[in-house]
Structure formats: C-alpha cells, structure tokens
Amino acid sequence: MTPTSQDLWFLPLGGTGEIGMNMNLYGHDGQWLMVDCGVTFPKPGRFSADGTRHHSGEPETQMADPAFISERRQQLAGMIITHAHEDHIGAVPYLWERLRCPIYTTRFTAEVLKRKLAERGLLHQVKLHVVEVEQQCAIGPFMVQWLALTHSIPDANALMIRTPLGNVFHTGDWKLDPDPVAGHGYQPDTFTRLGDEGVLAMVCDSTNATVAGHSVSEGQLYEGLETLVATAVGRVVVTCFGSNIARLVTLAHIAAAHGRYLGLLGRSLHNMHQCARRAGIWPLSAKVVDETHLGYLPPHEVLAVATGSQGEPRTALRRLAAGSHPALELQPGDRIIFSARAIPGNEPAIEGLIEQLRAQQLEVITAEQAALPIHASGHPAQDELRQLYQWVRPQIAIPVHGEAEHMRVHAQLAQQTGVDKALTGRNGDLFMLTPVAGVRRQAVGVGRLGWDKGALVPVE
Numbered sequence: 001m002t003p004t005s006q007d008l009w010f011l012p013l014g015g016t017g018e019i020g021m022n023m024n025l026y027g028h029d030g031q032w033l034m035v036d037c038g039v040t041f042p043k044p045g046r047f048s049a050d051g052t053r054h055h056s057g058e059p060e061t062q063m064a065d066p067a068f069i070s071e072r073r074q075q076l077a078g079m080i081i082t083h084a085h086e087d088h089i090g091a092v093p094y095l096w097e098r099l100r101c102p103i104y105t106t107r108f109t110a111e112v113l114k115r116k117l118a119e120r121g122l123l124h125q126v127k128l129h130v131v132e133v134e135q136q137c138a139i140g141p142f143m144v145q146w147l148a149l150t151h152s153i154p155d156a157n158a159l160m161i162r163t164p165l166g167n168v169f170h171t172g173d174w175k176l177d178p179d180p181v182a183g184h185g186y187q188p189d190t191f192t193r194l195g196d197e198g199v200l201a202m203v204c205d206s207t208n209a210t211v212a213g214h215s216v217s218e219g220q221l222y223e224g225l226e227t228l229v230a231t232a233v234g235r236v237v238v239t240c241f242g243s244n245i246a247r248l249v250t251l252a253h254i255a256a257a258h259g260r261y262l263g264l265l266g267r268s269l270h271n272m273h274q275c276a277r278r279a280g281i282w283p284l285s286a287k288v289v290d291e292t293h294l295g296y297l298p299p300h301e302v303l304a305v306a307t308g309s310q311g312e313p314r315t316a317l318r319r320l321a322a323g324s325h326p327a328l329e330l331q332p333g334d335r336i337i338f339s340a341r342a343i344p345g346n347e348p349a350i351e352g353l354i355e356q357l358r359a360q361q362l363e364v365i366t367a368e369q370a371a372l373p374i375h376a377s378g379h380p381a382q383d384e385l386r387q388l389y390q391w392v393r394p395q396i397a398i399p400v401h402g403e404a405e406h407m408r409v410h411a412q413l414a415q416q417t418g419v420d421k422a423l424t425g426r427n428g429d430l431f432m433l434t435p436v437a438g439v440r441r442q443a444v445g446v447g448r449l450g451w452d453k454g455a456l457v458p459v460e
C-alpha cells in the first residue's frame, strides 16, 4: 500500500479512538511523514491507593505498534514531534531502532528528546533537526511549516503540511491561551492566513470537545495559587505536572512576592527545569534554590514543588507523605496544594495519597476545593474549537486525540461551524483526502507494543 502522486492520505496508527500513544502518518507520492511518537499506560487504572500498579502484568510503558511503517522504512521521509508530552514524544527512544529516520522538532522539545535519547545511548545516532517557529522544511514530498500555538507545555506547535494536492493543518495539542506565562503565544492572523490560502483538511485535538466554554489561561492561575500561599502559615508544597513550565514560573514569582524560596523536588521537575533553561524560555525573574536548602529554612519561607500529583509510587510527594524525603520533612499544619487534575484511572491512588497526607495532619487542598482556579487544562473546549475552525475554514475536519465520544461531538461541532465534511475513525483507518474524501476502515493492522525488561513485546 503506497500512496501515488495522486494520493494524499492520513493514517493514524495510535491516538485516534483513545487518548495517548499518538502516532500519525501522512502519505503522498511514495513517501510517508510521521507526526508524533508517544507512549501510553495500561488500562484500566494505573495506580492503586498505595501507589502500586494494579494491572495484570502488562508492561508499564506501551506504545503504538509501528509495524506498518517499519516494514516500509525506506518510504519514511521523517518524523516530527509537535511537543514534549509523553503521549507525543515518549516512544521515540524505544522505536528508534525500527524507524531510523530524521527527526524534526523545535528547541524545548529537542532538549527533552536529547535527554531521553542520551539515557538510552542513542543521542549520536539520531539525526535531529531543530527548527524555528514559522520555519518551513521540505521533508520528502511534504513542505512543512511550524506554527506557534499554546498548550500546557512550552513550545507546542501546529503544522501546515503543504502538498501539490492540497494542504493539511495538523493542530497537535492546543488551547487558545492569551497569557501562557512561559514560551510563545499565538496570533490569530497565523490561522486566518491559512484559511485564506486554503486548507483541505484540519486534523484536530478532541480531548475536551465535550466541554463547553473556554479553557482557563495559565496567567489566570496566579491569583488562586497566590491566595493559597499567602494564607499559609507553615511550609507550602505544590504538586503539578513537571512539564508545565508555566506553572513553575508562576509559583517562582509567587514565592518571591511572599518571602518564600522555591525548591523543586523530584527528578522530572529538575529535568524539565533544565530543559527550559537550555531552551532559553526560563525567565531570569524565576528564582529556584537548591532543594537541599529547603530543610534549613524556617517553615514560612518554604515553597516546594513536588512530583507525584497522580499518586504515583516513588515520587517526591509520596516520600514527603511517608516522612522519608532526604531534603525536606513536613510538620502538622503544612499545606499541600494539588495544582493538577486526576488522569482518569488514577483517582484511587490520589485519594490514598491524600489520606496519607491528612493522617500526618497536613492540610490538603485540591483543585476542586480551591475557591479560585489553580489548575488549567491544556486542551481546547468548545468555544476554542469553534474559533479555530472559523479562522482556518478547512474543507474537511478530522477529529483525533480522543475517544469515540469526544470525536463524535467534535465532528458535529465542526459541521455546525460551517465545515463541509467531518471524517471520524480510529487507529488503522485510512483517511483518503483526494480526489474524493473518504475513509477505508481498518486498512492496516494496528496494535500495541510494551517495553518489558529491555525488549519490545506485543500487548494483547
């Protein structure tokens, strides 16, 4: 199955019909372009109340099986990583041996990827092209342009993929955030210009398509978080996703404004902070102290950020709850703030962790309990989806990055916004965009691979 010069195809191998392990292919004129290469976790439920995994022996790290494309690797012109979330970048080190194509990404994402490749001794084997926003690159028969959009991690980009048969606008994960705090913002012009040029198909994030309204801006969280820090008497520990650089910057500014020192507890936080510094997006105004200093400060001068918002085992917050963290010991009355949402399936683990913290007489405040917003989603709600469709005006909408229900609602919304045609499907379906748009169901075999004791194994 090879696309001719008269074909323009979209083929998701992962991430369509589910949230996680994104792996998309575009096919034209004998070649393929991969967009994203991420991981996912076993279902159902990742962690039980004590933070241990509770699934039936499946590998913890899973990803889309790339067999279709690894069998025709010579046709794979390259791979683009849109942003550094695990569901988009996480499988690259595991699948590299099978794909061996050049990788294109922007600066912060490249820093995260370099660290991952170095951990597996692959750094010097991979041909990594670091591109700038607005830059265009010819990758095989595709002319790709990177476009700045906002998300819950810096440096998230959408792609305009141009071919002689038509243009595809691939959104990646996005929201419309007027005040993203860290990294680039977005310009409405960027997208209205694409609409003027003509977009055949828009392949778009469905995660929050069932949510009415507009996502909360990162900038809006300052007030809610500041209130909780300002009213705390003892130490404050905030837990959030390590990759949310904007949240860390907001907390650093709040710490400085209230005479506290910000320290980072947990490996992934340190890694992401380092990557943000190397990529030049960490502001000088955001001061961080060495975590080993935290234990020597008076309680009212401590603001720590800790990994473990999902109740995972062996994370900083678990250690703090158990009184076994080497850098910091909490005392009754210290305040713990969850500046994160629960990933579905993790609720028992988070509940278990909260109980453990409360048993130590620590005060726990979750995003649901806070009077003002202290967490913001990184994905577009319905008003944002409508807005982007109005700007881009594609002929065809292709909802991805969602479960069937998210994609169904998303397709309806796109059509209500004036898009002629919406095509929905799932991993393995071949979306033919020209000459007549249509979907060939289950055109290629798909599945999952798991990383188990140093090897890739099929997952049923």
Ligand SMILES: [Zn+2]
Binding pocket: 083, 085, 151, 173, 378
């Ligand atoms: Zn993302």
Ligand SMILES: [Zn+2]
Binding pocket: 085, 087, 088, 173, 401
């Ligand atoms: Zn994602």
